[in-house]
Amino acid sequence: MKYNYRGMTIYVEKDYAAMSAAAAAMLLQEVRENPSAVLGLATGSTPIGMYQAVVKAYEKGEADFSKVVSYNLDEYYPIQHDNDQSYHYFMKENLFKHINILPENTHVPSGESKDVEKTAAEYDAELYQIGGVDLQVLGIGNNGHIGFNEPGVVFAKGTGLVDLTQSTIEANSRFFAAIEDVPKKAVSMGIATIMQAKKIMLMASGQGKAGIIAQTIFGEITPAVPASALQLHRNVTFFLDEAAAAEILPLLK
Ligand code: F6R
16 A cells, blocks of 8 residues: 655555565666666665565566665674674675675675774765765664664764664664674764665564654654654655554554
8 A cells, every 4th residue: 555645655565575575666666767776775674575576586587786886874883794793794695696786886884994984984975976875775773763873862964983772782682692792883874874865765564663663754853763854855765564554554544
């Protein structure tokens, strides 16, 4: 089902698989219309099904990524890129090694850099130079973070080093052997970097996200809910499953 609310497009799909397929269709359409598209990519559990659907389409010859460029949202800091919990590793395993994107066209913020603020500033400068992101994929944290822009008193501008909140460290500890192993910091695109994308798509699944999705779409625009900044963007599409949409459905009807 497709809804529009204050210029935002909201797809509510039955379950995770249907949400993943709908999100993949948008990404694939972008690449078909613009073979040299610049994609902004996310990690986490949520987009895995979409990446699988994209890989299937590629295997059937329905998509060509040979000219596509990608910039990921974030990376833990510090972390070695070959660490199996790094987002470099995640992207290689879940997407890049299965499609014909050129390794030199893929970019993930460095978790290894000695001068992290400098490499983060260079990441943004490079993005501006090539004209910015055409389609940005986002997930959302239980606390409303997008990228690793955690709730705060101001919206972060550019890519930079951020402290992860305890709730994010706890949420992400499910991927690590022990909570002590979760990095306490990350390098993340800022809200301004994200908002400069021409199109943005945000995916959310499961009832645990229902409350934060309602705040994101219907709540105040505040750095206390970083994703609420998306209300200011001209071209945002939400892909939700019914569980994640549970609190907004009564408001949309
Ligand atoms: C990942 C990212 C994060 C995740 C968010 C949700 O690159 O930027 O904002 O999108 O933490 O994670 P999942 O999908 O695991 O619930």
